[in-house]
Amino acid sequence: MDPSKLHTHPEVARILERRRFLKNAAAGTLLVALGGGTYVVAAADDPRAKTQRPDGRPRLPPGQRIIDALKPMGGDPGDPSPASFKLHVHGEVENPVTLDFAKLLALPQTDLTCDVHCVTGWSMFDATWRGVQLAELAKLVRVRSTARYVIFEAANSYTSNVRLSEALAPGVLVAHQHGGKPLSRPHGPPARALVPDLYFWKSAKWLTGIRFSARDRPGYWETRGYHNHADPWKEERYG
Ligand SMILES: Nc1nc2c(c(=O)[nH]1)N[C@H]1C(S)=C(S)[C@@H](COP(=O)(O)O)O[C@H]1N2
Ligand SMILES: [Mo]
DSSP, X not given: OOGGGGGGSHHHHHHHHHHHHHHHHHTTEEEEEETTEEEEEEOTTOGGGGXXXXXXXXXXXXXXXXXXXXXXXXXXXXXXXGGGOOEEEEESBSSOEEEOHHHHHHSOOEXXXXXXXXXXXXXXXXXXXXXXXXXXHHHHHTBOTTOOEEEEEEGGGOEEEEEHHHHTSTTOEEEEEETTEEOXXXXXXXXXXXXXXXXXXXXXXXXXXXXXXXXXOOOTTTTTTBOSSOOGGGTOOBO
């Protein structure tokens, strides 16, 4: 056989393929197919998985693996158009407001980088977002002292519930950009909730309302067997 054609021989091609696979694995990455897409998954010994957050928790919560991009997780989409966007901020507040997209953009904007953790087992590190802090909206509507929970309301009646104390954390946003660009179709445009330190189902896409509530109102997944609180470090996956 002509040696220059050797790499096309099926047996040799298999060996070369295997060698490339091992090289990638040794470099710390692995390609896997997950529901239609191919994602770079960090190896179990990825050094980033071994670091700690400033609050002392391990950067990678238990039972999670790192992937390199948000995986679109579906859901019943809403209207992605900024022109028809309306966000109702209401409930236990002195001054309920309805914000259109221009009004949302006129509020102080926050850029942040955070890790995102999906209950199905993937985590994306260093996701970048731009949006308005929930604390900023709480200030605007003057939340009453009776409020204890925030209920995120989204298209087609999807909701999620978050304790008020956790929803006021500086990382909680109404986000309209991810990765320096407007949210793309699968990720809930024109604006979604972002609650970085709870499993990602709390981060309602196609957001239509924020309700400050005196009582807890378990949402879409919380009434379908998932945990009411959803702390990834306590593996609060199922209720
Ligand atoms: N409106 C709405 N928001 C939603 C959902 C949904 O079905 N509808 N799914 C949730 C779940 S289960 C996850 S894991 C994340 C996924 O977000 P992503 O598709 O941007 O990765 O969105 C959450 N927000
Ligand atoms: Mo999810």
